[in-house]
Amino acid sequence: MSTGTSVTVTEQSFPTEVLASDKPVIVDFWATWCGPCKMIAPVFEELARDHSDKVTFAKVDIDQAPGLQRDLQIMSIPTLIVFKDGKQVAQLVGAQSKKKLHAAIAEFL
Known part of the structure; x- marks a missing residue:
């Protein structure tokens, strides 16, 4: 088990930290004003602590990265996107229970 937590990714660091990563990256697109985003944040961090040895967990604040929101066509938040090999x-899309979130990403863990 790892003691890692999620990393904050910006528009500038996205190509390096996400697209060029040598392991899968699960990106949480969120915003400070988003209630459902706040609901899944602790679950996302818990998964990051438990599995960051196999998968990178990243967070992107869409208010700070409007270009990524546009380019990836994120229409609602929270949206979690898994990237593998770029x-x-x-x-x-949407708030998920821990069980459902874990099941959705299990193949990458």
């Missing part, structure tokens, strides 16, 4: 391979 490509989007899975997406989850």
Whole structure:
């Protein structure tokens, strides 16, 4: 088990930290004003602590990264996108229970 937590990613660091990563990256697109985002944040951090040895957990504040929101066509938040080898391979939209979130990303853990 790792003691890692999620990393904050910006528009500038996204290509390096997400697209060029040598392991899968699960990106939580969120905003400070988003209630459902706040609901899943502790679950996301818990998953990051438990699995960051196999997967990178990243967070992008869409208010700070409008270009990424536009380019990835994120219409509602929270949106979780899994990137593997620089490509989007899975997406989850809306607040999820820990069990559902874990099940959705289990193949990458």
